[in-house]
Amino acid sequence: MLEARNVSKYFGAVTALRDVDLQLWPGEVLGVVGDNGAGKSTLMKVLSGLYPPSKGSLHFDGNEVQFHSPRDARDLGIEMVYQDLALAGNMNIAENIYLGREPKRKVLGGLISLFDHKKGLQMAKDHLDNLKIQVKSVEQKVEELSGGQRQAVAIARSIAFQARVVIMDEPTAALAIKEVGKVLDMIVGLKDRGISVVIISHRMDDIFYVCDRVMALYHGANFSESHLKDTSRSEVIGWIMGTKENVRELAHDRVK
Numbered sequence: 001m002l003e004a005r006n007v008s009k010y011f012g013a014v015t016a017l018r019d020v021d022l023q024l025w026p027g028e029v030l031g032v033v034g035d036n037g038a039g040k041s042t043l044m045k046v047l048s049g050l051y052p053p054s055k056g057s058l059h060f061d062g063n064e065v066q067f068h069s070p071r072d073a074r075d076l077g078i079e080m081v082y083q084d085l086a087l088a089g090n091m092n093i094a095e096n097i098y099l100g101r102e103p104k105r106k107v108l109g110g111l112i113s114l115f116d117h118k119k120g121l122q123m124a125k126d127h128l129d130n131l132k133i134q135v136k137s138v139e140q141k142v143e144e145l146s147g148g149q150r151q152a153v154a155i156a157r158s159i160a161f162q163a164r165v166v167i168m169d170e171p172t173a174a175l176a177i178k179e180v181g182k183v184l185d186m187i188v189g190l191k192d193r194g195i196s197v198v199i200i201s202h203r204m205d206d207i208f209y210v211c212d213r214v215m216a217l218y219h220g221a222n223f224s225e226s227h228l229k230d231t232s233r234s235e236v237i238g239w240i241m242g243t244k245e246n247v248r249e250l251a252h253d254r255v256k
């Protein structure tokens with residue numbers, strides 16, 4: 001469905017990605033792991049059109065593609081939920097879901113008038129109901145929502161327009177434990193709708209709950225990958241630390 005071949009990304013003298021390959025199959029949930037600075041977010045930003053690769057190529061549905069902006073990726077159905085969410089706190093839920101994507105809209109004024117209309121609110125409400133996301137009202141401002149509700153709205157936004165691939169950068173990192181499960185179940189729900197998902201996470205619980213396959217980056221390069229059924233948490237934690245040995249203990253496990 002989506003492939004990166006030999007992708008490198010340089011920021012001046014910094015090599016963030018070196019000859020990285022990634023394949024995402026239809027209907028698959030792929031986990032991407034790696035230490036801080038391993039290049040995970042950079043790779044996702046290349047896949048979603050925010051950064052052009054310095055070298056290498058991207059392929060969608062078997063055809064080479066070039067993205068000049070996230071808009072180009074989105075036109076193919078590739079959506080990204082950013083690490084910092086990128087929702088507009090002072091706008092309501094419905095406005096955030098459709099923000100910047102009302103096809104006939106040319107200026108912001110047009111968007112506002114759309115949501116003066118009952119229909120826009122009803123569409124947003126139906127979309128959230130469909131995804132079993134509970135909010136008091138779609139007219140509630142996003143800044144009033146909990147972290148988990150915000151993440152749910154961000155995911156709802158990503159699939160409001162025929163997404164085929166959703167890329168999520170640490171969707172559970174900032175959430176309280178009880179909200180994590182809801183977000184993970186939403187990800188499973190995307191897979192059930194045939195949407196392919198790439199999820200970056202530092203949490204093994206996330207990876208082992210939602211993913212079909214996991215790949216590890218280390219210092220900007222491919223390190224290892226496996227189907228989930230053929231690996232273990234301790235092996236994946238080892239990859240993050242740059243070893244192919246199973247890691248039995250983590251530092252915090254040793255704290256008495």
Ligand SMILES: Nc1ncnc2c1ncn2[C@@H]1O[C@H](COP(=O)(O)OP(=O)(O)OP(=O)(O)O)[C@@H](O)[C@H]1O
Binds near residue numbers: 016036037038042
């Ligand atoms: N816009 C940028 N300009 C310069 N360097 C950058 C930029 N974005 C990322 N980098 C560098 O590229 C490397 C990879 O960063 P990236 O954000 O992709 O890591 P990450 O794997 O997502 O880490 P984390 O787990 O901490 O989010 C780092 O060395 C980082 O400093």
Ligand SMILES: [Mg+2]
Binds near residue numbers: 083
């Ligand atoms: Mg990151």
